[in-house]
Amino acid sequence: MVPLSYYLGLSAILFCLGVLGFLIRRSIITIFMSIELMLNAVNLSFVAFGAYWGKLEGQVFVFFVMVVAAAEAAVGLAIIIAVFRTRETLNVDRVNLLKL
Amino acid sequence: MLHLILFFIFAAVCIAAAINLLAQSHPINSALSLIVVMGSLAVLYLLLGAEFVAAIQIIVYAGAVMVLFVFVIMLLNAGTEEHTGKSYVAWFIGIPSVIALAALVVYSLLLHQGQTGNASVSSTSTIGSVQEIAKLLFGKFLLPFEVTSVLILIAIMGAVVLAKRGDN
Numbered sequence: 001m002v003p004l005s006y007y008l009g010l011s012a013i014l015f016c017l018g019v020l021g022f023l024i025r026r027s028i029i030t031i032f033m034s035i036e037l038m039l040n041a042v043n044l045s046f047v048a049f050g051a052y053w054g055k056l057e058g059q060v061f062v063f064f065v066m067v068v069a070a071a072e073a074a075v076g077l078a079i080i081i082a083v084f085r086t087r088e089t090l091n092v093d094r095v096n097l098l099k100l
Numbered sequence: 101m102l103h104l105i106l107f108f109i110f111a112a113v114c115i116a117a118a119i120n121l122l123a124q125s126h127p128i129n130s131a132l133s134l135i136v137v138m139g140s141l142a143v144l145y146l147l148l149g150a151e152f153v154a155a156i157q158i159i160v161y162a163g164a165v166m167v168l169f170v171f172v173i174m175l176l177n178a179g180t181e182e183h184t185g186k187s188y189v190a191w192f193i194g195i196p197s198v199i200a201l202a203a204l205v206v207y208s209l210l211l212h213q214g215q216t217g218n219a220s221v222s223s224t225s226t227i228g229s230v231q232e233i234a235k236l237l238f239g240k241f242l243l244p245f246e247v248t249s250v251l252i253l254i255a256i257m258g259a260v261v262l263a264k265r266g267d268n
Contacts, residue, residue: 002107002147005209010111010144012205014137017118019198023190027181029127029173033134036165037118040141043153051148059153060236066160067248071255073165077172078262084176085265090127093184 007048014041028083028090032076039069103147110140110147127178131169138162152230 014037021034043062050058080090087095117136124130138161145154172178237245 002103005213009206009209014118016198016202021122023194027127030130033130047145047148047150056232056236059150060241062153071251074255074259078259081263090178
């Protein structure tokens, strides 16, 4: 039997690692993967709370989060391809103008 | 007891892979670390009795989304990350804030640890079965479910339009 607080602690640690990666990494793809890490951390706390209260709504919400994450990954990676095509770089420090 | 041992093993794997994601300089290594994170999270979902979520975690996340990531990394021939000037706002405000947030959350969890019980389910309960989830998804949550299908459609069209080569 695992206490609920262990799951929430793991979720918090993963979320903070995701935020840290978002802040310190400069490659746009790695920044994107940090966002996925944060979404996964939130999913873990949804499932843990769902199991704690004996409710299935938590798992249904995880399903919706996954749908949003998949849509976000598709659109975001398409944006990365479009940015790379015009700038020839993946470094976010070099992508500092809105115009082409 | 077995649950606790498995939890600690896979939580350790999960955190180690997440740290490796941040430490690696090549995006493909980060992507493979993220797959390890998602796989060990799927095991934790199984421990919580959420078989359906564990399955779609492997199929959708570790399968589809990460294949998309690896595909884009290889398509763009993304090399080792170059080190440009550090963002001072990120280093001197962001990182202390993240550490403060982590410390606050862990402290509050430890403070209220006695009030919360165990998050594991008994083996006889039907919680987590696909049938029960389907009843919820196509009953109570039917409208959000339909809205997500529209969202997916818009995402597909957006991805095609954005990634399309051309002047217009």
